[in-house]
Amino acid sequence: MKVRFGGDYNPEQWPEEVWTDDYRLFDTARIDTVTVGVFDWALTQPSEDVYDFSTLDRIVERAAAEGRQVCLATGTAAHPAWLARAHPEITRVDFEGRKHRFGGRHNSCPSSPVFRRLSAEMARRRAARYAGNPAVVAWHVGNEYSGACYCDLCAAGFRDWLRKKYEGLDGLNAAWNTRFWSHTFYDWDEIEPPSALTEHWRGPDHTAFQGITLDYTRYMSDAMLTNYLDEKNAIRESSVDVPVTTNFMGMFRGLDYHKWAPHLDFASWDNYPPDDTSQARMAFTHDLMRGLKDGQPFWLMEQTPSFTACRDVNPLKRPGVMRLWSWQAVAHGADAVLFFQMRASRGASEKYHGAVIGHSGRDDTRVFREVAELGAELDTLGDAVLGARTPARVAILFDWDSWWALEISDGPSRHVKYQSVVLAYHQALWDAGVDVDAVSVTADLSRYDVVVAPALHMLKGDIAQRLEAVAARGGTVVTTFLSGRVDEHDNAFLMDVPGPLGTLMGVRVDEWDARAPEVINPVRLGELVVESRLLFELVIPQGAEVVGEYQSDFYAGTPAVTRNAYGDGEGWYVAAGLDQAGVSWVMRQVLDRHGLSGPYPDVPDLETATRVAPDGTRLLFLLNHNAVPVEVPARVGGVDLLTGTRVEVGQPLSLAARSVMILRQ
Amino acid sequence: MKVRFGGDYNPEQWPEEVWTDDYRLFDTARIDTVTVGVFDWALTQPSEDVYDFSTLDRIVERAAAEGRQVCLATGTAAHPAWLARAHPEITRVDFEGRKHRFGGRHNSCPSSPVFRRLSAEMARRRAARYAGNPAVVAWHVGNEYSGACYCDLCAAGFRDWLRKKYEGLDGLNAAWNTRFWSHTFYDWDEIEPPSALTEHWRGPDHTAFQGITLDYTRYMSDAMLTNYLDEKNAIRESSVDVPVTTNFMGMFRGLDYHKWAPHLDFASWDNYPPDDTSQARMAFTHDLMRGLKDGQPFWLMEQTPSFTACRDVNPLKRPGVMRLWSWQAVAHGADAVLFFQMRASRGASEKYHGAVIGHSGRDDTRVFREVAELGAELDTLGDAVLGARTPARVAILFDWDSWWALEISDGPSRHVKYQSVVLAYHQALWDAGVDVDAVSVTADLSRYDVVVAPALHMLKGDIAQRLEAVAARGGTVVTTFLSGRVDEHDNAFLMDVPGPLGTLMGVRVDEWDARAPEVINPVRLGELVVESRLLFELVIPQGAEVVGEYQSDFYAGTPAVTRNAYGDGEGWYVAAGLDQAGVSWVMRQVLDRHGLSGPYPDVPDLETATRVAPDGTRLLFLLNHNAVPVEVPARVGGVDLLTGTRVEVGQPLSLAARSVMILRQ
């Protein structure tokens, strides 16, 4: 057993003589796992009544014969052209109200009975055919579920979903506050999907009715989850214990992965960060993906060995970066490191997407060599990290509903973005070097010393009470502007802001000021003066102590950051859009209160992460994201699993640029 | 009698126990007028055959019982969902050709017979039911008429409208110059609404046929006016003398308010300026709204007490600003100061729009306190300003046709915006402190010393002759680049530019140069050198005296500003896009000629405005828009109506930041 290594492999695009080259190169790179069949629906079902698995048979048989393990896809992420022609219902209607025709991928209407029937049947047949093959180690359902449909079938599905959610139209009218703008619904059939043709203006985030848009977003997430479950259930008819997953996309706004996660046997995700300085963001996203299944290891299902193709600018991963980021995934809980893709396609839109094997088929490119070297390292590592857990004492709450509610809101500011707020608080923790869990608002919070709830716009269920409980037992809760504003239906709490969080925070907010991005209000935090921008809530303390104050405008001298004693703990309220320095100052105060800190809190971009193996062994990952070497004293002793070198406490550690060390303590 | 105070009130969104809280708070804030029923169609007509006014009855009865006056809306600005389902014709087809379905507001096709029948019937029934209630002091038809429809019903309506306008297709073909690009129409039914599917490219301002687009814009304005009249006429069946209005939106491009105004018993408008430095712009807009009904007082129907919600950034009104802007409205002719809205909605898109009463229902917020203080001041003022008039000697012509023609024109520059040109000339007058009327091109000009016609692109009727008459009797006429270019059909005058204005201006323009916004041509004006940009007309004087000259490019040394003696007066031509300093210099010369100036022409942002009460009493408003105090000597003596303080001529006046003084002379 070891960390899996390999990736998406599409031999059906190539003559079989190329396959032989592939396996020779796989040997060189120690590829042990291939994901096959992701986009082969048209190949395996050439017409409605004909299934033809002959090519897929040969692909799976060859993989097994070569000793590889197979992550077998259901192939349903793009439907065949014949199907779109035979059953036009299967294509989507987009947000603009346009009926699509055949093309692209992720193109099936989630509500189409034809799609549901045929996609499940495809999964059923694949499971029946390959479940017995011991090389098949995982089922990969669909691919990167995403997008939305606004067709009449989806409209009908939405109404059914609403009927189940609300007891009757009275409940729905109340939840959506439909007395506003003459929207009272007297019949379910009057309800339309919220789109550019109905409630929206200026795109998906601008809606006349936040409640309708929010529910449609939830419904669409659920509808695609149903598609996933259709296939999973069909697989389970013949494959009882091979685990089933689908590849997520990290912080992807479209789907509430917290609702999906219970239905995956393990989480997996595709890591395509926006740029090559995304180390902290990737760390957070790994934590979020790990948090989906309560800390259980996940698969890194896709990453590029070199460059993407779909961006305006597709930079090359510098030497060492692919390795570094692969180990970062492992450090945060991945037990598979997979690439998209093994061999580059000749034509179409991913022709220039990087691959382990390029168009020339060479084994002497830099990229191939680095892949092969990583393969060798993973072999060296063996099972040392398998089944390990992250011992985090700090949690960040991440909530899709709050994300949606915040960003579809009219007012106070379209410039406040949920991800930006969350990432600033995570960055502060990452810089400090502490291990973090990113969890849902329903997660068990009893294990954390610190719980951070950035921009927790919507409060659902008993989250306010559970946050109070964290503080009551001595923990610290941090929240920010625009938290505690609305209930689960996006209706404002009829009480002082921050709503049910007011008691814990000891503050009251009557008014707030949004300003253009270039407007700065300095905030004094102890000796430090930082900048704040975008949103400035005016805080009237109700027992809280003032920690930071605005320095300009008519509210100069009023609180921008407060701390409230609550039980044995504290509630911190950050009322302003602080810059990173400000957020980091606040979070350091909080971490200091609990004596939490990583070993190198003052060394920029030297990431540390701890994993505890099932036998209790602690593994300390050191990841130098700098393009220059870093020298630090060892804070713990142990053996570097990648080199076998012994490290003593206090000894100077020399970490080369973009290098990795895994100390088994 | 006093200036009305109150605003939009939607108790139908709340349980009745909340109403009791509302009236308690209304008492505190001295709210005397509420606008009700603006969006309650779905509530009051739950299905085609059922009308249910029970809730509205209770709302009106309660208001009356509490001693408030009611501005009663017809409720037709958003149709019910059941209606869109039963009669799909009622929803609009947008500029992109997309048929909308139920959603949003301002969503009815103006040509739909169903809409016309049912909206009139709703107005008819409300009038019949509530006309006898003495609390009802005004009828509020629809709300913020806006948008456009391009459906087949509108296309048919357009053809009918054209048939009436043009004697036959020959007239239409001539007016639209259809020999161009093979557009000759041989049958009325060949005519299509100009949209993204027909004549337009790159949006509503880019058309292949300006004449068609211009006529459709006029038609759509007329079609909505017909909607308004449908309801007004239905109201008049039972309510003979309660005045009828609809709320305008100031400088709103979509509708020609000059054509609407005769059909309103009084004008009213909603003041949502683009930013918090819009004092001059708001002054102009008030003047424009007052000018709609020949100087008659108007209602400020809506303003926010604190912040809007629909903008990307929704800043908070600083302390004192709401009061200052309210008094500014009164200074320019408002005899009602109303808010949107009295109590904040819980959900949907205006959840974060500011309200007199927020979600917490408090009476101790800053915003509520300022509202209550203003309520008290208005009580103090009593009837002192009611029925007053503005004694302006200066008029600015504002012409929707010129606005449309200029901004849909291909060439010379898409960067020249009608509003910007007009506002620059108004700013110069506002800075000088003179009272201004903003009037249509059909207004009586005989009462003015100075008439400013910025960017009067289209000349209709006898406007050229009437401007000549202004100068002939000793007045001054000022016009600018891009004036006098086209006739009422947007066809170029076949003569030298500026067309029929040439005689008055004494200039001829053969060519013009448009340059990118960053290109500056300095213009010398006496001792001053200012900047000009965007458009540079090359002037050949035909009798006019050169006042300003370009300083660069091949036309350096040629005229940029000229003055022409005409009769006892003068015609000024500004050929270049002067900066504000340049425009202000020109206008000061003109005002000086007539000895026109406000009391503090050199004190920035200290606005003055005069009102003459029916008994001849002169009221001088002093409005300090600065965030700092201003000290000036009193130019007139009188009593400050807000404090009762007596002011003597020459005495120093200390005006606090954002403060107001109303001197009764």
Place this chain on the structure above:
Amino acid sequence: MKVRFGGDYNPEQWPEEVWTDDYRLFDTARIDTVTVGVFDWALTQPSEDVYDFSTLDRIVERAAAEGRQVCLATGTAAHPAWLARAHPEITRVDFEGRKHRFGGRHNSCPSSPVFRRLSAEMARRRAARYAGNPAVVAWHVGNEYSGACYCDLCAAGFRDWLRKKYEGLDGLNAAWNTRFWSHTFYDWDEIEPPSALTEHWRGPDHTAFQGITLDYTRYMSDAMLTNYLDEKNAIRESSVDVPVTTNFMGMFRGLDYHKWAPHLDFASWDNYPPDDTSQARMAFTHDLMRGLKDGQPFWLMEQTPSFTACRDVNPLKRPGVMRLWSWQAVAHGADAVLFFQMRASRGASEKYHGAVIGHSGRDDTRVFREVAELGAELDTLGDAVLGARTPARVAILFDWDSWWALEISDGPSRHVKYQSVVLAYHQALWDAGVDVDAVSVTADLSRYDVVVAPALHMLKGDIAQRLEAVAARGGTVVTTFLSGRVDEHDNAFLMDVPGPLGTLMGVRVDEWDARAPEVINPVRLGELVVESRLLFELVIPQGAEVVGEYQSDFYAGTPAVTRNAYGDGEGWYVAAGLDQAGVSWVMRQVLDRHGLSGPYPDVPDLETATRVAPDGTRLLFLLNHNAVPVEVPARVGGVDLLTGTRVEVGQPLSLAARSVMILRQ
């Protein structure tokens, strides 16, 4: 015989008394050629069964009677309104899937049988009617063919086109690599036009399937060519030898003019450069248009005498510019200098487009005077330049397929634009003052010393071998990054980059780095350090000599520019997006190798161009694009054809700002 002078003339928009004014002014300006009937379909065919040529008869008769020559249009570039109503099939469906209705121009579906029948019939009737008129010297088919249609008729046409191109669906599936994303087509009818409703995202350049989009682009170009041929063939039924053309638009991406050119009797084009510093760009475009017909003279069919109307900003041509640019056209091969248009339209979208005769009808405007002066000069010149040829030793390859393939590619960089790359290499040659042919990849390359192939993304046919032949016989071939990547189907070559160019270039490229536009990598070229940006290929020399090296990033010190000895010649590879200084340095090395240089390579914006008359006389054009005078020594002796002045070698030449000299050597 002389260079034709005149332009588009639309007397049908005017009463006949205006025609008399026109001809008086034409006399003044020595206008000898008018293009008539471009947009008169609605006039000449008022209904399906009625043709009415009476007005066109009078227009042609009058022109002939006045001694003018006529370029007679077929009038089909905008269909009549009645036709769109009678046959809705004739309007287009746009990229967004929207069915258009009547409006605009260039509005006919190229696949519509009705359009094809009626447009051919219109051409047929015009030819039959006017072919015998000796005043008719050319046929002008349609106008500025452009746009695209995505209707069902075009879809069917596309499938037919594909059937002819590919032997069967297997060939098509292989060409498009349809195993990717489950796109295998089993039936021709499954194929959809690639649009926003099928394969595209974010607009026409973002497609899931490059092969499909590429073929549709080719098909649409061919479909419109068929429209042209429909009319040409109809003309030829009665007009055997009057030449037929249509006006091209220079570097227009939509149509592959190289495929069209064989079907034009002479090329013609409309010159509307993006700004007034486009002298080099215009030179290139003239060269490209001249190259369409193997160096044969072309017509400058349209240019504005003063300004355009359709741009956001429409600057005025400075004094002398219209003349200078007219002579530039002649210097590059034009034997007609024509304007759009003779008299300005009164209304619609070209109302403000400059014209020889403005709305005032004056003959004393600056613009008219300059036109008249040019008319006189052209008379003076007589036939001296007619039939001349450009003796270029340098060719630039221009390839519409590479343009399309490069700009619809996903990866490596959306910022690399084909035109920009080509224009940078041309600018270097233009600055050096050498004559250049811009030719297709199928052109005879045997006459050139230097062949430049910038961004030749796609290699078709035997181009690689023919480029090798250029080098083998001693010539120099220059190519750049992103060349040699794909075959004619846009499938990557399964070999080292730059594919079949690798042998000639002696390099191999395994990886490449795209960076944001602000990222600069300095490149050392001899003593010079220049900037490179956007794309950086990493070159591994395979025999080539390193000429320039990257100076930063992890590939600092590796080759950015290489030179490979090949036969008696050389292959140069430029791997980076060099700035203009870098490109110019490279091209000067190459030109120096062949001793190629214009007379004034170091005088900025002093353009020189040589023409060799049929009798062998060499004409040297000197065009001073500077706004200031330039003084240079005469490099050759001769007579200035415009002034008759004799020039001796070595004598100082004083070239006024924006002046022209034509030395007959």
